[in-house]
Amino acid sequence: MRKIGMALAIAAVLSGSVATAQTAYAAQSSHDTNVSIQPVLPAGPKLQLLDCYGTTGGMGCGPGWVWRDGWRGMGCYPC
Amino acid sequence: MKIRTMAGGFATAAVLTMGGFGYAAAQPGDFSTLPVDPNLITDSLAYSAAPPVFNPNGQPGVQAVYTHRDGSRQITSTVLVLPDAQAASAALDGARAELAGKVANGKTQAAAVGSGGTMLTGTSPDGSKSVTVLSFAEGNTATTLEFDGASTDPAPSDLVLELGRKQDTAIRDWQAA
Numbered sequence: 246m247r248k249i250g251m252a253l254a255i256a257a258v259l260s261g262s263v264a265t266a267q268t269a270y271a272a273q274s275s276h277d278t279n280v281s282i283q284p285v286l287p288a289g290p291k292l293q294l295l296d297c298y299g300t301t302g303g304m305g306c307g308p309g310w311v312w313r314d315g316w317r318g319m320g321c322y323p324c
Numbered sequence: 325m326k327i328r329t330m331a332g333g334f335a336t337a338a339v340l341t342m343g344g345f346g347y348a349a350a351q352p353g354d355f356s357t358l359p360v361d362p363n364l365i366t367d368s369l370a371y372s373a374a375p376p377v378f379n380p381n382g383q384p385g386v387q388a389v390y391t392h393r394d395g396s397r398q399i400t401s402t403v404l405v406l407p408d409a410q411a412a413s414a415a416l417d418g419a420r421a422e423l424a425g426k427v428a429n430g431k432t433q434a435a436a437v438g439s440g441g442t443m444l445t446g447t448s449p450d451g452s453k454s455v456t457v458l459s460f461a462e463g464n465t466a467t468t469l470e471f472d473g474a475s476t477d478p479a480p481s482d483l484v485l486e487l488g489r490k491q492d493t494a495i496r497d498w499q500a501a
Contacts, residue, residue, distance in 0.1 A: 314394055316473070316483050318367030 297324035355386035358498055359401040360491045362390050365483065371399065380404075383415070385465075396477070399487070400470040403495065408464050409439075415466040416440065416459055423468075427455045437488040438462040438495075447475060454478035458488045462495045 296303075297311040304312040306321035315322045355378060362371050371390040380387040385404035392398065402419075406412045423444060424430065430446035438460030445456045456471040456479045469488055471479035 314370070314392075315477070316392075316397060316471075316479055317365065318363075318370030320367065 355384075355403065355405060358386050358403045358405075358494060359388035360487065360494050362399050362487055364490060365486050369393070397471070397473045397479075400468075400472070401491065402468045402470075403491075404466045406464050406466065409461065412461045412464050412466040413440070416461050416468075419466065419468050420444075420459060423457055423459075427457065435460065435485060435488065437485060438467065438492045441488065443481065443484060445478065445481075448472075451475060456481075456484055458484050460488065460492065462492055463499050465495050465499075467491060467495065 295308060296306060297309070304321065306312050309324055310321040311324060312319070313322055356376060359376065361373065363369065371392055374389045374391070377387040379385065380402060383404050384406065385402065387400065387402045390399040390401070404412070404415050406415055420442070426449070427444055427446035428449045428451065430444050432442055432444050435441035435443040435458055437458060439462060441458065441460035443456065443458050445454075447453060448455055452475060454471075454473045454475050454477060458469045458471075460467055467488075469484065469491060471484060473479055
């Protein structure tokens with residue numbers, strides 16, 4: 246009886262190890278090493294230059310310029 | 325070379341004047357086409373012109389006043405047509421002396437326009453306006469272009485020079501016609 250118990254215990258331990266190993270292998274094989282996965286990086290801060298009034302500007306005037314009616318009439322003038 | 329050219333020009337003018345074909349004699353009193361409209365170098369609608377004043381202050385020539393549509397800027401063009409270059413130079417000196425009392429904190433710098441071109445920048449005596457005056461001679465003409473604006477909005481020097489050069493070209497074309 247004692248020998249039978251010991252044999253069952255050993256069999257249980259061995260079968261458990263084998264099953265665990267298969268599970269681990271199965272999990273490992275699900276990763277395809279040929280696929281390159283790019284890490285998702287957080288978007289960096291975007292730089293939006295502003296016109297003289299702190300807005301994004303109008304009429305195509307670049308940063309540091311503003312659309313207004315000046316000496317040359319309507320046009321882009323420096324801040 | 326330049327001096328020789330100028331001397332030649334003066335001699336030619338003197339000969340033409342003596343012969344009765346001086347600049348003023350060639351186009352007696354027809355000064356209406358002399359002033360250059362500043363709309364030529366703007367968005368073409370910025371300025372409106374008042375009727376020209378002929379022979380301002382009893383001197384032969386023309387004065388035109390252009391007012392910006394928002395009323396805050398004004399350009400006054402004065403072209404005097406005198407008997408000869410010496411008279412034009414003397415008239416220019418007189419105009420500059422008069423301006424000295426009209427412009428406060430004035431700074432004068434040479435301007436590459438016409439002959440003896442200078443640009444005076446400053447403010448009105450009470451400080452309420454910016455004042456820029458470009459003056460130059462061309463042959464027997466003496467020209468002043470005055471730009472009046474808000475104290476915080478002086479006329480840009482590139483605009484002053486551009487209009488001045490166009491005015492100088494118009495005078496030379498008028499003289500050659």
